[in-house]
Amino acid sequence: MATAKDADRVRPALTLSKEEREVEVPEPRLNWMNQSREWGIRVKPGKKGLTLGSLNVGLYGEIPMNWPDRTRNPRGAIGVTGSPPVAIQIKDKVDLWAPCAADLYEEAIQRRWAPATDVDWTAIHPLPEDVERAICQVCTEICQYAIIDVEVITSWQHQMAYGYHEVKQFLATTSLDATRRHEAFRKRALVNGGGLGYEGPCQVSRLLLESRGGWTETVTGLTLVRGLFTQVMIRYLTRFAYNGVERKIYECVTQDLARLLTYGIEHIKYALGHAPDRQGSIFTTLAIGMRMFNRDLRDPVLREALAIIFGGGIPGARNEGMHVFYEMLDEYVQELLSACQYLRLPVTMEQLPRVLQKDQRHLPGD
Amino acid sequence: MDQQLQNGSEFELDLGWMEKQGEWGVHAEPSKNGLTLADIQVGGYADAPDESRNLSGKPRGAVSRPGSMPIGNYTVRTKSEIWLENASFLYEEALQRQWSSATDIPWDTIEPLPDDVEQAQCQMATFLTEVEFVAGDVPSRWASQMSPDFYEARNVLMAQVMDEARHMDVFRKRALANGGGLMRATGATAGFVGGIDLARDFTEMSSRLHLSGEGAVLTIFRMGELMAYNDAEKAIYRLCAQDEARHVAFGVMHMRYMAANAPERREEIDSYLDEAEAGMLTDAANPAGQLNQTSESLSIMLGGGRKYFDEGFRKLVSIRKRQLQEYQKRVISAGFGERFKNGRSRLHDMLANVAN
Numbered sequence: 001m002a003t004a005k006d007a008d009r010v011r012p013a014l015t016l017s018k019e020e021r022e023v024e025v026p027e028p029r030l031n032w033m034n035q036s037r038e039w040g041i042r043v044k045p046g047k048k049g050l051t052l053g054s055l056n057v058g059l060y061g062e063i064p065m066n067w068p069d070r071t072r073n074p075r076g077a078i079g080v081t082g083s084p085p086v087a088i089q090i091k092d093k094v095d096l097w098a099p100c101a102a103d104l105y106e107e108a109i110q111r112r113w114a115p116a117t118d119v120d121w122t123a124i125h126p127l128p129e130d131v132e133r134a135i136c137q138v139c140t141e142i143c144q145y146a147i148i149d150v151e152v153i154t155s156w157q158h159q160m161a162y163g164y165h166e167v168k169q170f171l172a173t174t175s176l177d178a179t180r181r182h183e184a185f186r187k188r189a190l191v192n193g194g195g196l197g198y199e200g201p202c203q204v205s206r207l208l209l210e211s212r213g214g215w216t217e218t219v220t221g222l223t224l225v226r227g228l229f230t231q232v233m234i235r236y237l238t239r240f241a242y243n244g245v246e247r248k249i250y251e252c253v254t255q256d257l258a259r260l261l262t263y264g265i266e267h268i269k270y271a272l273g274h275a276p277d278r279q280g281s282i283f284t285t286l287a288i289g290m291r292m293f294n295r296d297l298r299d300p301v302l303r304e305a306l307a308i309i310f311g312g313g314i315p316g317a318r319n320e321g322m323h324v325f326y327e328m329l330d331e332y333v334q335e336l337l338s339a340c341q342y343l344r345l346p347v348t349m350e351q352l353p354r355v356l357q358k359d360q361r362h363l364p365g366d
Numbered sequence: 367m368d369q370q371l372q373n374g375s376e377f378e379l380d381l382g383w384m385e386k387q388g389e390w391g392v393h394a395e396p397s398k399n400g401l402t403l404a405d406i407q408v409g410g411y412a413d414a415p416d417e418s419r420n421l422s423g424k425p426r427g428a429v430s431r432p433g434s435m436p437i438g439n440y441t442v443r444t445k446s447e448i449w450l451e452n453a454s455f456l457y458e459e460a461l462q463r464q465w466s467s468a469t470d471i472p473w474d475t476i477e478p479l480p481d482d483v484e485q486a487q488c489q490m491a492t493f494l495t496e497v498e499f500v501a502g503d504v505p506s507r508w509a510s511q512m513s514p515d516f517y518e519a520r521n522v523l524m525a526q527v528m529d530e531a532r533h534m535d536v537f538r539k540r541a542l543a544n545g546g547g548l549m550r551a552t553g554a555t556a557g558f559v560g561g562i563d564l565a566r567d568f569t570e571m572s573s574r575l576h577l578s579g580e581g582a583v584l585t586i587f588r589m590g591e592l593m594a595y596n597d598a599e600k601a602i603y604r605l606c607a608q609d610e611a612r613h614v615a616f617g618v619m620h621m622r623y624m625a626a627n628a629p630e631r632r633e634e635i636d637s638y639l640d641e642a643e644a645g646m647l648t649d650a651a652n653p654a655g656q657l658n659q660t661s662e663s664l665s666i667m668l669g670g671g672r673k674y675f676d677e678g679f680r681k682l683v684s685i686r687k688r689q690l691q692e693y694q695k696r697v698i699s700a701g702f703g704e705r706f707k708n709g710r711s712r713l714h715d716m717l718a719n720v721a722n
Contacts, residue, residue, distance in 0.1 A: 014592055014668075014681050023683050023721040025676040032659040033485050036547045043542045049468030052535050055542050072499040072555050074538065077492050077548040083556030086563055106468050109532070114461040116400035133384050143425040147514045150524065151423065151438070155510035157527075158503035165499075165534065172502060172531035175509070179524040180461070182517065183403065186425060187394065190406045196388040199424040199431040206437045301383040318376035 035078055052166060053102035065093045065274075067163030075163045089159040094274045096215055098266035101166040104259045108173035113252045115184040123244040124192050131242065134308035134317075137197035138237070139189040141302055145230055146182035148205040150175050152222060156215050170263060177256035184249045191245075201299040203292035216271045216278060217285040223264025224336060225289035231257045232332040233306070236324065240310050268343055283345055294353035297329075330358050386429045403454035403518060418443040418513035426515045442512040446628040447568050450619035453518035456612050460525035465605050467536035475597040476544045483595065486666035488546035490593075491537040493554070493653055493660050497583070498537065500555040501613070502530030504562050504575060512568075522616055529609040536602050543598075552659055554650035562651075569624055569631070570638050576617020578642035581696055582652040584610040585689040586664075592681065593667040618700045625701035636705055639697060643712050646693065647686060647720070654686050686720045 038059045046054060056063070060076040067075075070085030090096050098104075127135070153175045160168050189196050204226050211218040231254065238250040271278050297303070303325055308314055310328075311321020333349065333356050340347040354360040394406040411427040420426070421436035442448050450456075479487065505523040512520050541548050555562065562579060565571035586593075587610055590603020625632060646652060653660040661682060662675075668685075669678025694706060694713055705711040 014589075014684060016680055016684055020680055020684050020687075023680050025679045028662045028665070028675055028679075029658050030662060030672075032489055032550055032662065033482070035550045036488070039547045040545055041542045041547045042545045043539070045468075045473045049466065050471070050473045050539050050543060051468045052539075055538060057542070060542060060548070071551070071553060072496050073551040074492060074495040074499075074534075074548055077496070078550040080551050080553035080556075083553035086556065105531075105535075106466075109464070109466045109468070112461075112464045114400070114458070116402045116458055116461070119401070121396040121401040130384075133387060136387065137383060140425060140428050144423055144428070147423045147425065147517070150520070151510045154506040154524075154527070158507040162499055165538075168499075168502075169531040169535060172506070172527045175506065176524050176528040179521050182425070182514075183521065187401050187406055190392045190394045190408065190411060191401060193391055193393055194387075195390045195392045195409075196411070196425055196428040198383045198386045198429050199422065199434055201431070202422055202435050202437055205423060206435060209437050209439070300380045304379050304381060304383070307377070307379075314379065314381070317379060322377040 037076060037078055048106065051102070051106045052169065053106070056102075063093065063097075064163065067091050067093070067161035069161070069163065072162050075165060087159065088161050090156075090215055091161045093164060094271050094278075096160055096164055096167045096267065097270050098167065098263050099270065100262060100266050101170040104263055105166065105170040105173055108170070108177065108256075108259055111255055113180070115180060115187055115249070115252075118252065119184070119187075119245055119248045121187070121191055121245060125243060126193055127242055128313055130308055130314045131312070132192060132194045133197070134305040135192075135242070135246070136189045136194035137301060137305035138309065139185040140197035141200040141305075142185045142230065142234075143182045143189070143196075144200050144205070145226060146178045146185070148208060149178035149222070149226070150182070152208045152211075152218060153178070155209075156218065160215075167263075170259075174256075174260050174263070177260070181253055181256065184253065188245065188249060197305075198301055200302065201296045203295040204289065207289055207292045211285070214281070216268065217281060219264045219267055220282050220285045221289045223261055223268070224286055224339060225293050227257060227261050227264060228335055228339065229293070229332050231261060232328060232335060236306070236328045236331075237309065240324075242309075265339055265343065272343060272345075279345065283347070286340075286345065286347065287351070290351075290353055290356070294355060297353075297355050326358075326361070329356060332356075333358075388427045388429050399458065402458045403521070404458075407454070414445055414449065414516055414518070416445045418445075418515040420513050420515045423514055426517060438513065440511055440513040442508070442516070442568055445516065446624055446631075448512055448516050448519045448620070449623050449627075450519060450522075450616060451623060452615070452619050453522050456615060456619075457518065457521040457525055460522065460529065460609075460612055463608055464528070465532070467532055467539055467602075470605065471536065471539075471601050472597045473539075473543060476599075477596060478545055479595055480671055482666055482672040483670070484544060484546045485549070486663035487544070487595075487599070488541045489549045489659065489663040490653065490667065491541035492549045493552055493663075494537040494583075495534050495541070495548070496551050497555055497579075497651055498530045498533040500562055501575060501580065502527050502534065504571060505530075508568055508571065519616075519620075522612070526609075526613050526616070529613070533606055533609065536606070540599065540602060550659065552650050552657060554657070569620065569635060572617045572620055573635065573638040573642060576613055577621065577639075577696060577700070578646060578693065579651055580610055580613045580617070581693050582646065582654065582689045584614050585685060585692050586653055589668075589685055589688075593664070614696065618696050621700035621702070632702075636702065636710065639702060639705065640710070643693075643716070646690065647716060652689070654682055654689060683721045687717060690717055690720065 073079040241247040307317035307321035310324035311317040422434040587607035594600040665678035668681040
């Protein structure tokens with residue numbers, strides 16, 4: 001291979017036919033040369049390599065508040081005019097931006113994992129049938145959450161302007177994360193003498209899929225309702241894992257979800273910081289999300305399955321397991337309220353459904 | 367609740383859901399490659415339906431809940447519209463071969479290049495950044511419209527979306543790493559009729575994106591040795607070629623499945639191939655095509671500088687031929703080789719006039 005120094009003299013060989021050697025060569029126009037908005041950029045790799053965020057130098061780092069260009073011109077390139085537009089709907093930075101997106105993108109790539117090989121599937125052993133059924137039921141519902149996450153994210157990604165490529169690229173990692181989450185939990189359900197369970201209720205999923213008005217509102221549901229709850233649930237599942245297989249899956253999924261939550265919360269913060277009038281719609285979306293979540297929680301299936309896991313079986317589920325389940329809900333509420341406080345969203349415990357209020361909930365058996 | 371526990375009373379459990387679980391007693395076994403998607407194709411869980419009636423997003427094989435709402439709004443619900451036989455393999459390979467443009471490319475091997483070569487590299491990097499956007503966004507949009515009963519195929523597309531995000535970023539990095547910058551976009555992926563964006567059918571989109579579009583780019587990446595001036599560029603082309611080969615394989619294998627299982631659509635697919643062939647050398651999305659912005663920059667890269675343009679152009683012509691020949695092999699492999707015998711394909715004429 002040629003080096004920089006002899007680039008103008010030595011090129012690798014490509015055997016050309018006689019006909020190819022005799023091709024008549026047109027005179028080059030070269031009208032594309034010397035066409036750059038900023039030349040002479042030399043970004044050097046840092047201790048984390050050459051990262052996406054480090055490219056934001058000079059005009060390449062100028063990220064405007066509005067990106068009206070509906071073509072695929074890369075940010076900083078000389079654009080093409082007169083092309084038919086593509087279907088880009090999100091053109092304002094406030095509608096998708098999070099300052100951490102480029103870092104989260106690189107982190108996602110560094111922390112990639114493969115359920116097939118990063119989990120020691122031989123480390124699983126038969127469990128009592130009630131526990132196995134409960135785990136398989138929880139796996140089924142988490143699979144369904146992941147399926148919906150993919151559909152939600154991918155239905156928005158292509159609508160986002162290319163000037164904000166950091167967000168688009170980060171979202172590509174999140175949909176692969178969700179794909180892998182579906183894969184990992186499906187594998188767990190089918191590896192230990194069990195199978196998939198009963199389809200979960202769909203009210204929160206419905207909220208996420210039907211939230212067509214704005215990505216920020218979708219992110220509100222995806223992060224503060226579905227994502228945060230799933231994160232807390234998986235934290236509790238880690239505490240009560242029955243083997244190394246489950247522990248490893250939960251550990252990896254927790255990392256993946258943490259990035260989605262970070263993006264989501266930071267995006268909402270950015271949106272509220274730059275468009276305070278959005279607070280009303282975000283607040284209302286969250287309130288609707290809580291109602292949908294409440295409807296899903298009325299369904300006993302996930303609650304009972306988790307209680308069986310936490311209680312070590314059906315007998316334990318009737319007291320200790322259910323106690324842990326409600327402790328888990330309380331932890332979710334605390335995290336939700338903390339996030340709202342960080343976002344300066346005026347959400348209080350009293351505004352939440354009664355089942356989420358420790359002192360107000362009607363318990364099964366009351 | 368605490369009081370209830372202290373009183374010793376217990377929560378009542380319904381547990382009716384335990385009688386509503388899917389096929390039970392499944393023991394998927396890991397193989398030498400770990401526990402792969404292929405390994406969990408056991409019992410009824412292996413069966414993707416010919417027509418999916420799953421509109422609520424439930425995992426395939428889970429028991430339906432009566433009254434669940436059709437929130438999925440899936441437009442792709444027929445197996446032949448999306449299926450391919452080796453999706454599980456392609457997906458697992460994609461996960462195993464993920465790479466990082468930040469740390470897997472030896473960026474420190476880049477040294478200053480002559481200005482004409484650097485400009486050519488940067489123009490090509492600008493173009494590739496631009497076209498990788500479409501290769502990520504379009505599969506992403508389709509994935510949101512596919513029944514999860516065909517999750518294996520959907521998973522491959524999600525891996526592709528990730529691959530394309532990385533391609534966008536690695537070519538942007540290349541443009542900004544060596545004293546250059548981004549140059550002029552081409553508009554190659556604008557919303558033209560017959561473009562990848564506007565396809566209303568998945569197979570139509572796949573024929574344009576995977577078979578002809580990415581196929582042409584794959585040939586270029588495979589020639590990366592001829593265009594690379596340092597180990598960083600060499601690694602970029604090699605790793606992108608690995609990814610691109612999977613995407614092309616998706617298209618070929620999907621079309622093969624379609625040919626075998628939906629013969630009534632063969633004529634329609636031949637029409638897509640007619641369009642693909644017509645645009646193969648004229649379409650701006652092929653960097654080795656006739657758009658001077660990309661073909662001239664490639665010629666400079668291949669020749670070793672502006673003053674070796676002629677030599678580079680002749681190599682470019684050779685690469686065009688390879689693109690056409692590789693396309694032909696893929697179409698034959700997909701089960702549509704008859705078009706090269708019955709006179710429908712224009713490929714023979716195109717090969718004869720490849721320099722024009």
